Amino acid sequence: MLNGLTLDQIRTFVTVVDSGSFRSGAARLLRVQSAVSHAIANLEGELGLQLFDRTGYRPVLTPEGKALLANARDLLLRADAMRARARSLGEGVESELSLVVDTLFPIATVAAAMTRVREDYPAITFSLESLPLGGPLAALDEKRCTLAVIVGEDFRNPRIALEAIGSVAQIAVVHRDHPLATKSAGGALLGLPDLADHQQIVLADPSPLSGGRAFGVLSPYTCRVNTQDVKFALIRAGLGWGRLPAWQVQDDLDAGQLVRLGISDLGRNSQVAYEAYLAHRLDEPLGPVAQAFRRALAEHPMS
Structure with a gap:
């Protein structure tokens, strides 16, 4: 079920939450809004549940979205830490x-x-x-x-x-x-x-x-x-x-x-x-x- 899950989707999810809207999230990620919406939709498809309630003026986290947000942040932290360690192995003296x-x-x-x-x-x-x-x-x-x-x-x-x-x-x-x-x-x-x-x-x-x-x-x-x-x-x-x-x-x-x-x-x-x-x-x-x-x-x- 989660074979198609990507770090980019997860980072997009967290960015939308932190910025408050798809539009603001797209601006922060330097992307068009449609690309952000598409990434969130793909993530929801992979997870098999809805992360945002889109019926209002701004997207609001669903209970499922709130429950998974901490996991998403944790995955990004671990990925960033791994990336940092890899860079340190390949870099020279400061x-x-x-x-x-x-x-x-x-x-x-x-x-x-x-x-x-x-x-x-x-x-x-x-x-x-x-x-x-x-x-x-x-x-x-x-x-x-x-x-x-x-x-x-x-x-x-x-x-x-x-x-x-x-x-x-x-x-x-x-x-x-x-x-x-x-x-x-x-x-x-x-x-x-x-x-x-x-x-x-x-x-x-x-x-x-x-x-x-x-x-x-x-x-x-x-x-x-x-x-x-x-x-x-x-x-x-x-x-x-x-x-x-x-x-x-x-x-x-x-x-x-x-x-x-x-x-x-x-x-x-x-x-x-x-x-x-x-x-x-x-x-x-x-x-x-x-x-x-x-x-x-x-x-x-x-x-």
């Missing part, structure tokens, strides 16, 4: 490797992996960008990088493969002269009323993936910044409190410049560990340099 790294991840670890890669590929050119929250995933989705380091479980995409490479601990800190430092003296736990009058320094998401969500924002007064370094500088200057990765603040904690806050709403001992992942697109091949970086990052201990 001339450039583009990386986007979550601001929570220690850049020294990335630098060590880059140094290791250059030992084997001295002619490689790197492009490195550091972005918070949904930035790394958006960069991969928009094909602005080959590899990304993503921290946490908040952002996912079925076209993105993840490989766990370590964990990052975030802790709440404030300058030693800030009023909250006094309140937290002796290991006292702070509650939401204690934070109500004090500014929290938080990172803004450069991507639309947050959708208005707030991550660990407890104070009604916030100062939103676009980089981790700015957030760190403002907290060190005593302008507010916030959460920062332990690797970034440990020296200041040891020197007594920053004080750790006890806030029960932000995990035990005000610390939360987030898993870090190396991510890449399933439909894009990883060349020799990208594979070398992947191995180097996995082998190098986080610092």
